[in-house]
Amino acid sequence: xxxxxxxxxxxxxxxxxxxxxxxxxxxxxxxxxxxxxFVGPSGSGKTTLLNQIGCLDSPSAGxxxxxxxxxxxxxxxxxxxxxxxxxxxxxxxFNLIPVLTAAENVExxxxxxxxxxxxxxxxxxxxxxxxxxxxxxxxxxxxxxxxQRVAIARALVKKPSIVIADEPTANLDSDxxxxxxxxxxxxxxxxxxxxxxxxxxxxxxxxARRVVTLRDGAIVSDERRGAAS
Amino acid sequence: MTLGRLALRNMLRxxxxxxxxxxxxxxxxxYLILGQAFVGGIEEGIVQAAEDGMTGHITVRVDDYPTTGLxxxxxxxxxxxxxxxxxxxDDARVAAWVERTVFVATLSTGDDSLRIRAIGAGARDAEVFxxxxxxxEGRVPETAEQGALxxxxxxxxxxxxxxxxxxxxTRTHAGAINALDVAVAGLVQTGNMALDGTTxxxxxxxxxxxxxxxxxxxxxxxxxxxxxxxxxxEALRAAVGDGADVITVQEETAELLRMQQIRRNALNILVxxxxxxxxxxxxxxxLMAAHxxxxxxxxxxxxxxxxxxxxxxxxxxxxxxxxxAGLVGLGVGGLGAWYFSENPIDLGALMQGVDYGNIQFSAYxxxxxxxxxxxxxxxxxxxxxxxxxxxxxxxxxxxxxADAVRAE
Numbered sequence: 001x002x003x004x005x006x007x008x009x010x011x012x013x014x015x016x017x018x019x020x021x022x023x024x025x026x027x028x029x030x031x032x033x034x035x036x037x038f039v040g041p042s043g044s045g046k047t048t049l050l051n052q053i054g055c056l057d058s059p060s061a062g063x064x065x066x067x068x069x070x071x072x073x074x075x076x077x078x079x080x081x082x083x084x085x086x087x088x089x090x091x092x093x094f095n096l097i098p099v100l101t102a103a104e105n106v107e108x109x110x111x112x113x114x115x116x117x118x119x120x121x122x123x124x125x126x127x128x129x130x131x132x133x134x135x136x137x138x139x140x141x142x143x144x145x146x147x148q149r150v151a152i153a154r155a156l157v158k159k160p161s162i163v164i165a166d167e168p169t170a171n172l173d174s175d176x177x178x179x180x181x182x183x184x185x186x187x188x189x190x191x192x193x194x195x196x197x198x199x200x201x202x203x204x205x206x207x208a209r210r211v212v213t214l215r216d217g218a219i220v221s222d223e224r225r226g227a228a229s
Numbered sequence: 230m231t232l233g234r235l236a237l238r239n240m241l242r243x244x245x246x247x248x249x250x251x252x253x254x255x256x257x258x259x260y261l262i263l264g265q266a267f268v269g270g271i272e273e274g275i276v277q278a279a280e281d282g283m284t285g286h287i288t289v290r291v292d293d294y295p296t297t298g299l300x301x302x303x304x305x306x307x308x309x310x311x312x313x314x315x316x317x318x319d320d321a322r323v324a325a326w327v328e329r330t331v332f333v334a335t336l337s338t339g340d341d342s343l344r345i346r347a348i349g350a351g352a353r354d355a356e357v358f359x360x361x362x363x364x365x366e367g368r369v370p371e372t373a374e375q376g377a378l379x380x381x382x383x384x385x386x387x388x389x390x391x392x393x394x395x396x397x398x399t400r401t402h403a404g405a406i407n408a409l410d411v412a413v414a415g416l417v418q419t420g421n422m423a424l425d426g427t428t429x430x431x432x433x434x435x436x437x438x439x440x441x442x443x444x445x446x447x448x449x450x451x452x453x454x455x456x457x458x459x460x461x462x463e464a465l466r467a468a469v470g471d472g473a474d475v476i477t478v479q480e481e482t483a484e485l486l487r488m489q490q491i492r493r494n495a496l497n498i499l500v501x502x503x504x505x506x507x508x509x510x511x512x513x514x515x516l517m518a519a520h521x522x523x524x525x526x527x528x529x530x531x532x533x534x535x536x537x538x539x540x541x542x543x544x545x546x547x548x549x550x551x552x553x554a555g556l557v558g559l560g561v562g563g564l565g566a567w568y569f570s571e572n573p574i575d576l577g578a579l580m581q582g583v584d585y586g587n588i589q590f591s592a593y594x595x596x597x598x599x600x601x602x603x604x605x606x607x608x609x610x611x612x613x614x615x616x617x618x619x620x621x622x623x624x625x626x627x628x629x630x631a632d633a634v635r636a637e
Binding site for chain 2: 051054056057077080081082091092093095098099100111112113116139144214
């Protein structure tokens with residue numbers, strides 16, 4: 001079942017002589033439960049494409065549908081609601097709120113998604129990502145790998161349809177990166193959550209079941225793999 | 230996770246900056262509360278000094294009586310009509326009334342002399358012109374033989390002590406010169422600087438003997454409440470007829486209170502400047518916070534926080550800052566206002582030798598402590614902080630999410 005569909009999605013910056021197409025006429029369908037990596041050189045349009053899917057930005061032309069709903073023309077409140085309920089984000093720099101503890105970071109995401117459960121649910125989810133007993137720590141008291149696990153818990157707490165991970169292993173050593181990828185794939189298999197990665201990391205590509213390659217704002221290859229590596 | 234909790238944590242991350250930004254609000258609120266309390270206290274001091282000094286709640290005096298300088302002519306004396314007397318005797322609003330003979334005399338010790346105001350006070354004088362702030366050395370004379378009670382300032386200036394004898398020389402009602410050798414029965418510190426340095430109190434019989442007057446120059450009236458004075462004065466005016474003026478304490482002090490209003494306005498302008506400064510400081514703090522937290526704001530937006538809630542987050546931070554600073558200012562200012570309402574500043578020592586003429590002014594600077602009056606400064610402080618944080622909050626809410634989440 002298609003969870004996300006892009007038709008002729010184009011993002012243009014500037015105008016006239018300075019006009020630049022970050023992505024141009026992209027047609028793409030993402031099915032539920034995918035574990036997909038978007039690769040390509042810097043400036044190829046990976047991040048712009050994921051921004052469109054994550055409703056962080058809107059296309060200049062074409063359309064983006066999430067669960068069959070077009071995102072174009074939605075109000076700020078409706079887009080925020082869509083992000084809060086359907087889309088989780090994992091960032092290269094973890095982007096945890098530094099004044100909140102690990103558990104409170106997770107609770108905040110729950111609260112924005114309008115979910116009940118509170119502190120206990122947050123602690124349970126942290127335990128699921130291997131952070132049992134660390135819920136009371138602030139981000140600066142955690143390692144990079146631990147922070148990214150908190151970010152994963154935060155992204156998953158609302159049971160989103162899609163998790164968008166922007167270079168999730170870029171700031172991690174290879175052991176921590178592998179552990180994080182193992183965790184994400186386990187969660188993908190357990191909950192059926194769709195994971196979309198923007199990456200330069202060959203290890204992430206190895207884990208992906210689908211690899212979409214972009215160049216100059218267009219998809220140049222779309223490789224589906226039968227089994228996970 | 231409530232917005233308030235997040236806002237509080239955010240505010241505490243730069244404690245020193247928050248403290249510096251809120252200091253201006255603390256000072257503004259404190260200054261406003263203390264300033265208003267002092268101005269209120271001075272106003273009450275002015276009215277009280279007039280009430281207990283020369284005016285009472287109402288004073289009746291001859292028409293066209295001079296109101297500036299040390300001038301108390303006895304050419305015209307006061308005649309109370311039977312209707313006026315009946316009103317004063319029978320009206321339930323009247324607590325007490327008394328006849329006074331006020332005149333100017335030269336007080337001489339032999340070596341030195343001084344021009345003073347003399348008040349011939351009837352038996353009920355203390356009921357009309359209350360003496361709660363009086364400190365008397367010696368005694369208050371009740372008979373002509375006991376002599377005069379001098380303001381302590383006169384005693385200081387001329388080196389006169391209790392039991393000394395002085396010459397009081399004055400012009401009589403008929404225009405002749407009269408002088409009497411009188412004993413100094415006591416020296417009084419009234420708490421009214423204009424009286425202490427210029428005034429002597431004599432038993433009415435002694436005063437009338439000096440000026441050879443059959444009738445008084447003034448009638449002082451004490452009502453049960455000060456607020457009754459304007460209405461009662463209207464009735465009394467109708468009763469006294471032509472030839473006499475009826476003046477209320479409100480009318481007598483109106484000019485001084487108008488000057489106080491100027492002072493109050495000046496205070497408000499200063500507080501306005503302080504609050505404007507504090508608004509800028511808070512706006513700057515929130516703006517810096519918004520710049521420092523671009524990535525956090527982007528993350529919150531990516532997580533589903535609406536623009537309106539981002540605005541609410543930053544405005545809540547401003548409100549907490551303003552609220553806490555307002556509370557501190559209110560606490561310190563309120564404590565100061567309460568303290569000085571119980572422990573007045575003695576201006577007597579500070580302002581010795583100043584000529585006040587007829588201006589009645591309390592020697593004790595009290596504050597008017599009114600807990601209800603502290604609500605407004607607090608509300609103003611909190612509102613200022615909220616208003617100051619709206620612009621930076623709006624800027625933060627309009628960040629491009631895609632750029633903000635990747636900001637360094």
